[in-house]
Amino acid sequence: xxxxxxxxxxxxxxxxxxxxxxxxxxxxxxxxxxxxxxxxxxxxxxxxxxxxxxxxxxxxxxxxx
Numbered sequence: 001x002x003x004x005x006x007x008x009x010x011x012x013x014x015x016x017x018x019x020x021x022x023x024x025x026x027x028x029x030x031x032x033x034x035x036x037x038x039x040x041x042x043x044x045x046x047x048x049x050x051x052x053x054x055x056x057x058x059x060x061x062x063x064x065x
Contacts, residue, residue, distance in 0.1 A: 006062050013055040020048040 023045045031037035 006059070009055055009059050009062070013052060013059065016048050016052045016055065020045060020052065023048065 023041050027041045028038060028045075031041055
């Protein structure tokens with residue numbers, strides 16, 4: 001069993017992945033024709049990818065032990 005802080009990292013990583021999936025599969029399509037909103041969703045998707053990479057790096061470090 002993992003310590004609570006590791007579980008929290010795993011849970012947040014899953015939530016970030018789900019959010020990124022919704023942005024790329026739904027929100028960007030729904031914003032078609034609205035340049036400001038498309039730019040916002042693209043920026044948020046980029047941020048999510050960075051958060052996911054950071055979380056995955058922390059998890060890799062913690063799960064090696």
